Amino acid sequence: MLTQGDDYPIHQTAEPIAFSGTDRNFYDRYFFNGYQSDGSGFFAVAFGVYPHLNVADAHLSFIRDGVQHCLHASRLLAMERMDLSVGPIRIEIVEPLNILRIVVSEHEGISADLTFTGRAFPVEEPRFTRRIGPRTFMDYTRMTQNGHWSGWIEKDGVREDVGGSVGTRDRSWGVRPIGASDPQPNVPQQVPQFFWLWSPVNFTDASLFFHINADANGKPWNSRAVWCPDKAGPADRVETERASMSLTLIPGMRHASSASLSIEAEGQPAREATFQPLTTFLMRGLGYGHPSWAHGGWKGELVVEREDIDLTNIVPGRPDHLHIQAVCKVTLSTGGETHVGTGILEQFIIGAYAPLGLTSLVAD
Secondary structure, three states, X not given: OOOHHHHOOOOOOOOOOOOOOOOOOEEEEEEEEEEOOOOOOOEEEEEEEEOOOOEEEEEEEEEEOOEEEEEEEEEEOOOOOOOOEEOOEEEEEEEOOOEEEEEEEEEOOEEEEEEEEEOOOOEEOOOEEEXXXXXXXXXXXXXXXXXXXXXXXXXXXXXXXXXXXXXXEEEEEEEOOOOOOOOOOOOOOOOOOEEEEEOOEEOOOEEEEEEEEEOOOOOEEEEEEEEEEOOOOHHHOEEEOOEEEEEEEOOOOOOEXXXXXXXXXXXXXXXXXXXXXXXXXXXXXXXXXXXXXXXXXXXXXXXXXXXXXXXXXXXXXXXXXXXXXXEEEEEEEEOOEEEEEEEEEEEEEEOOEHHHOEOOOOOO
């Protein structure tokens, strides 16, 4: 099965580009978010390709006046991975690893034209590999990059300029659960557990990145912190695994009311950052855990749908409300200096987590 990608020197196996190894859960994904420096005007875009499910899907989601507006789209991939469009949503790679454009043609009152420009060379995170017993649960690579935005988003005839916004994009590819659930359970069966925090921050002339995946006892199985000045390449950044984040949870919820990050690195002053959440964004707006728009699900040859979510009614413990990104004011202290920036605290906490006293699946 030859496709456009086969004319580029990008093969990773002996197969044509249409085939990605043998794991049906292989995916290839784009993610973007943006916001103003005061935390307002949040928007996000996601685009996923699932070669062995023969599906592509895309989402635009943004917040206005306490409502999260979403445009979901899914189509038959037809094994053509070089076509970065799904219905009205398309991605253009203007300059690889630096400038990307997202265009959303008008559909049900929503349209957009957004351009992302990176602040520095992307950060490659440690490879994420996690097994449940003998079965591979995750095995993927991700790169992350902060940047500036230009362009606009229009809803029902009202256009808002996003110029001056900052934000983050990532690219990840590999294996993680997608599409329909596997009917064969892991044995012996156990209560699901997943602890994930991700906190890219934009300061005036630098970026801060931190993430952690940890087990039920709080032991990290993937974590790193990176300090990245603007225009920095890999040799100019500070990277360390000597970092930790503590959370104070909102009573009755698995979302943070505040967070503190401590970072140590060889030859560097200690860095301490506090996170104060300002705005909550439900990741279901991009298909993450969505009850009907989950990633890689077969919807039909082409299906596009608008959804509007009332953010004043985030139900504690509801599965599709657990995974969020909170826009935060971030105060960083280092070497006697204080810096104030804006960033994201992504949170997805399922199951037990001893450091926070969590013992049940979704509620304590």
